[in-house]
Amino acid sequence: MEQIGGENVGQRTSLRKVVTASLVGNAVEWYDFFLYGTAAALVFNELFFPEFDPLVGTLAAFSTFAVGFLARPVGGLIFGHYGDRIGRKAMLVITLLIMGIATTLIGLLPTYYAIGIWAPLLLVTLRILQGIGVGGEWSGAVLMVVEYAPGGRRGFFGSMTQSGISLGFVLSTAVFAAVSALPEEQFLSWGWRVPFLLSIVLVGVGMYIRLRLLETPAFEQVKESRAEARMPIIEAVTSQWKNVLITMGARLAENGSYYILAVFVLAYATAQLGLPRSTILIGILVASSLEIFTMVGFGVLSDRIGRRPVYMGGAAFLVLFAFPFFWLVNTGETALVWLALVLGLAIGHGALIGPQPSFFSELFGTRHRYSGVALGHELASTIAGGFSPLIATGLLAWAGASWPVALYIILLGSLTFVSVYVASETFRVEISEEQRTTPSTEARTEIT
Numbered sequence: 001m002e003q004i005g006g007e008n009v010g011q012r013t014s015l016r017k018v019v020t021a022s023l024v025g026n027a028v029e030w031y032d033f034f035l036y037g038t039a040a041a042l043v044f045n046e047l048f049f050p051e052f053d054p055l056v057g058t059l060a061a062f063s064t065f066a067v068g069f070l071a072r073p074v075g076g077l078i079f080g081h082y083g084d085r086i087g088r089k090a091m092l093v094i095t096l097l098i099m100g101i102a103t104t105l106i107g108l109l110p111t112y113y114a115i116g117i118w119a120p121l122l123l124v125t126l127r128i129l130q131g132i133g134v135g136g137e138w139s140g141a142v143l144m145v146v147e148y149a150p151g152g153r154r155g156f157f158g159s160m161t162q163s164g165i166s167l168g169f170v171l172s173t174a175v176f177a178a179v180s181a182l183p184e185e186q187f188l189s190w191g192w193r194v195p196f197l198l199s200i201v202l203v204g205v206g207m208y209i210r211l212r213l214l215e216t217p218a219f220e221q222v223k224e225s226r227a228e229a230r231m232p233i234i235e236a237v238t239s240q241w242k243n244v245l246i247t248m249g250a251r252l253a254e255n256g257s258y259y260i261l262a263v264f265v266l267a268y269a270t271a272q273l274g275l276p277r278s279t280i281l282i283g284i285l286v287a288s289s290l291e292i293f294t295m296v297g298f299g300v301l302s303d304r305i306g307r308r309p310v311y312m313g314g315a316a317f318l319v320l321f322a323f324p325f326f327w328l329v330n331t332g333e334t335a336l337v338w339l340a341l342v343l344g345l346a347i348g349h350g351a352l353i354g355p356q357p358s359f360f361s362e363l364f365g366t367r368h369r370y371s372g373v374a375l376g377h378e379l380a381s382t383i384a385g386g387f388s389p390l391i392a393t394g395l396l397a398w399a400g401a402s403w404p405v406a407l408y409i410i411l412l413g414s415l416t417f418v419s420v421y422v423a424s425e426t427f428r429v430e431i432s433e434e435q436r437t438t439p440s441t442e443a444r445t446e447i448t
Helices: 009-042 054-085 088-106 118-148 154-180 184-191 193-197 199-210 217-224 232-239 241-272 277-305 307-330 334-353 356-362 366-385 388-399 403-421 441-445
Strands: none
Touching: 009 054, 009 088, 009 118, 009 154, 009 193, 009 199, 009 241, 009 388, 054 088, 054 118, 054 232, 054 366, 054 388, 088 118, 088 193, 088 199, 118 154, 118 217, 118 356, 118 366, 154 184, 154 193, 154 277, 154 334, 154 356, 184 193, 193 199, 217 366, 232 241, 232 366, 241 277, 241 307, 241 334, 241 356, 241 366, 241 388, 241 403, 277 307, 277 334, 277 356, 307 334, 307 356, 307 403, 356 366, 388 403
């Protein structure tokens, strides 16, 4: 077979398909998941919790937002187990279906005014299904790409998968910004439903692409040798507990800060500062669009100098930028608000999320990689991401100012910095079972 740049044509074609499928599938899944966060910040307090004070209603809406994160470890455990036992591809098809159906049904839900208490109860139920679906999505999608990628380029190809997350956020924010331009009465009566109902179209596209995938070579190697772990989650916890904890710690700042910078800030800027919805939505849209490119750049950089220095640099940036972020937003000046969002998301968050797929995947062996990555990733999502908007809103209500929220970002960034500092460098580690070795002393100490 013809060779191109050291790889045969078949391998390269497969890699392109896998990257495309993971990127598109991730974009669809996260479009659905982020859509809920935007709606929770802007509309759910009025439609599903109308009897509360506005700030208390926002807290209630963010509580249902957090419920999805509580369900994510459940999805991680279920799909991680079967992903390590049966394969990555089948799990990704199921997670996409669960997410798409739940999101579409949210768009069809009657509000509190129509069915009373059943409205928020049904909303919470569908949010739980979203959480279960996305809990198995991220790990499977990134493993499909990282296990296909050639050594020395896993950071680049893994970050391409992450760009699907930002693409999903950009798409959800753009659609919500468009319907937000409707008159208030139309927006609250039917406009907010449109982005949720569009999910069914996107899921159809994602399903078509994912059903054409093949299983990863690394997992096929395990299947052929009949070396599948009988209880992969138990194996991951008992033999790789340190790496599970490192994954959780590394995830705290990335996930926690993101939902403050991109979700909490929506409610903060509109309800507390009186800024127009369009101003903050456009700013997040611009920042997220730029992050699609910066995260790939940070992924490439991690292939050159290692995962740890890039990741620790992102954590340090968030620590130093926490107070300046709110200083800029509090000015109310459109340009400065957008600058704050661009620096926080495209630089601080981008440096964390870019190398994350390759870094986390390299910490675990193929037999229990899906379970180990999913467990650490989703437990941290519950601790940090799910409760961040809720904690930030509570801190704001308590202090009447943004400074405690900035301190919370600093805490998350510091915990992540320490977690990655004590980790071994992984960018030179092979990930197939035949080639996998313990990181060398040189790799561990190359950059501290």
